Every structure is written in C-alpha cells, then in structure tokens.
Amino acid sequence: MSKFYARRRLGIAAALTGLIASVGLFNAPAASAALPTPVSAATARSYLSALPVRTENRAGYDRDLFPHWITVSGTCNTRETILKRDGTNVVTNSSCAATSGSWYSPFDGATWSAASDVDIDHLVPLAEAWDSGAGSWTTSRRQAFANDRTRPQLLAVTDNVNQSKGDQDPATWMPSRSAYRCTYVRAWVQVKYYYDLSVDSAEKSALQGYLANC
Structure with missing residues (x-):
C-alpha cells in the first residue's frame, strides 16, 4: 500500500472516530441537578447572629396556606423533580411518576428502591416557617418557599424519619446520622436567613452549639 493510501485510511479512521465520539456525546444523558450545597x-x-430571636406563634397555621408540589415542567411537579434530582438511575413514566431507581437518605443513611418509601422533606418545615414569620407572607411567597429548589430546602429522605421529624426545629430533632448534622444546620440557617425568618431562643442555642463543632 502506498503512503498516500495509508495516510488516507488513517484520516478516514480518525474522522469516523471523531464522528462516533460526537454522536456518543450527543446521545449521552444529561447529568441530574445536584442538591444545593449549604453555605x-x-x-x-454569621447569618445566625443576624437572625432575630422571637417567640414562635402558630396561630392560624394551615398547611394548605403553602401551595406545594406545583408543576415544574410538563407533567412533573416539585416532588417528582426532587425525586429525580436526588435519586440514582431514576426511571419515570409518562406521568413523571418514578417507576424505578434508588434513593439514599442522608438523615439516616438508608437506601430505598421504591419512591413510595421516600418523602420530600421541607428542611425548615412549613409550620416552623409559619411560626417564625411566614404567617405574614403573601400566598405566592409561601408557594415559593414550599417549592424552593434553589436553596437546600428540599431533599429526599426516608419517609418515616421525615414523619418523626414533623415540624420540629434543631432544638428538639436532628438527623440520627451524625455525619450529616453540620450540613443540616448550615442549610437550616441559610434558608431562615434567606427568607428573613426568626429563631426562638432554644433553637438559636442549639444551632450555635452544632455550628461550633462544624
């Protein structure tokens, strides 16, 4: 074979390799969005020192005052979007319901293979937000809070762990997995600071204690 044809074959091979690579990149699935990292x-x-300290007031609270799981895109609502974001190899049907995948719960270190075993936690609970300032908000602001995917306010966790947490703040409830506690309080303070919410004295004391060890 002449040098001319050898070079030509090498050139064709290189072009095909590049084409295959570009097709592969084109067909590669997009990476899932990551859970927002707390401050x-x-x-x-610093944020905690700026938060006002007030007695909490739950008068008038109703969960329905925080419109949640609104439509994000197509048939996908906020819950389904967070399940896809926080899960691994999540497959959904035409209604955007997760039919398979796995979910790791940072609160307790458990992994689940059924979406029904997973809750989407409002890290700062809706009732806690109401107690500390959200009672005076507009409905649209409460909706934004309840569906906030930008701050570290929503995450997929074990359902019964989320239920045991309920509306408690860090003075009375913390994740059983100690390795996550620093992340948890950093996220808690960030969310409260962003939304200009207050803390009560026991809550502030607990947060100061945990942050001192971060």
Missing part, C-alpha cells in the same frame, strides 16, 4: 459553617454562624 459554609463560618457563613452560617
């Missing part, structure tokens, strides 16, 4: 411990301590 640093130092920033959280």
Whole structure:
C-alpha cells in the first residue's frame, strides 16, 4: 500500500472516530441537578447572629396556606423533580411518576428502591416557617418557599424519619446520622436567613452549639 493510501485510511479512521465520539456525546444523558450545597459553617454562624430571636406563634397555621408540589415542567411537579434530582438511575413514566431507581437518605443513611418509601422533606418545615414569620407572607411567597429548589430546602429522605421529624426545629430533632448534622444546620440557617425568618431562643442555642463543632 502506498503512503498516500495509508495516510488516507488513517484520516478516514480518525474522522469516523471523531464522528462516533460526537454522536456518543450527543446521545449521552444529561447529568441530574445536584442538591444545593449549604453555605459554609463560618457563613452560617454569621447569618445566625443576624437572625432575630422571637417567640414562635402558630396561630392560624394551615398547611394548605403553602401551595406545594406545583408543576415544574410538563407533567412533573416539585416532588417528582426532587425525586429525580436526588435519586440514582431514576426511571419515570409518562406521568413523571418514578417507576424505578434508588434513593439514599442522608438523615439516616438508608437506601430505598421504591419512591413510595421516600418523602420530600421541607428542611425548615412549613409550620416552623409559619411560626417564625411566614404567617405574614403573601400566598405566592409561601408557594415559593414550599417549592424552593434553589436553596437546600428540599431533599429526599426516608419517609418515616421525615414523619418523626414533623415540624420540629434543631432544638428538639436532628438527623440520627451524625455525619450529616453540620450540613443540616448550615442549610437550616441559610434558608431562615434567606427568607428573613426568626429563631426562638432554644433553637438559636442549639444551632450555635452544632455550628461550633462544624
């Protein structure tokens, strides 16, 4: 074979390799969005010092005052969007319901293979938000809070762990997995600071204690 034809074959092979690679990249699935990372411990301590300390008031609270699981895109609502974001190899049907996948719960370290075993936690619970300032918000602001995918306010966790947490703040409830506690309080303070919510004295004391060890 002449050098001319050898070079030509090499050129064709290189072109085909590049084409295959570009097709592969084109067909590669898009990476899932990551859970928002909370602010640093130092920033959280600074934010906490700026939060007003007030007695909580639950008068008039109703969960329906926080419109949640609104439509995000197509047939997917907020819950389904977070399940896809926080899960691994999540497959959904035409209604956007997760039919398979796995979910790791950072609160307790458990992994689940059924979406029905997973709740989407409002890290700062809706009732807690109401107690600390959201009672005076507009409905649209409460809706934004209840569906906030930008701050570290929503995450997939074991359902009965979320239910045991209920509407408690860090003075009375923390994740059983100690490795996650620093992340949890950093996220808690960030969300409260962003939404200009208050803390009560026991809550602030607990947050200061946990942040001191972050």
